[in-house]
Amino acid sequence: MSLSNWSKKKPLGWFAAAFTGLVIAQTTYPLEILRVQGNSHIPTEKILLVAGLKLGAPVEKADFDAARARLLATGAFNSVAYEYKPAASKKGYEGVFEVVEVDQLFPFRFEDLPVSDEILRRELLRQEPLLVDRIPGTPEVLTRYAKEIEQIAKVDVAGKLNTEVPGQLAVVFRPPTARANIADVRFTGNQVLPSA
DSSP: OOOHHHHHHHHHHHHHHHHHHHHHTTTEHHHHEEEEESSSSOOHHHHHHHOOTTSSSOOOHHHHHHHHHHHTSSSSSEEEEEEEETTTSSSSSEEEEEEEEEOEEEEEESOSSSSSSHHHHHHHHHHHHSSSSSEEHHHHHHHHHHHHHHHHHHHHEEEEEEEEEETTTEEEEESSOOOOOOOOOOOSSSOOSSOO
């Protein structure tokens, strides 16, 4: 049967859809190699875990776009770029993520929360495998951590960079209520030094 006779029996749109499906199928190949460049603070294996791409799984551009979006959503990177190309075997892809980490990472602590620091840190580590004991002070990270702490502690929480200890910037997570202020200090029993 000639193509002209065949096209009279089948709608041309069906042929275009079938052809498009073939083209898409031909651009999806297994991921053979995946590397990370540019990281210095965050281990490669943690970055790849968050990226979510699995070696041996079929991938295409949309998978790399989604992995890039997941990495940027962590707030740990100023930028994330990727490149993928045929691997040396010509049977799959080789991918590379180029990351630029946020320059400053800060220690964090908790204040006035009804759950122990140990429990909070353990649960955060389970939910946030990328950042461990130091986090960026970016709005994305502070907001996400505050929401996760709220779910654990069952109270409202705000996270802010804090300079209460001179020379030591840290992120503090605590309830967003006004803190008690010391209005008056009195000393008793002092004999050598005057109270002033």
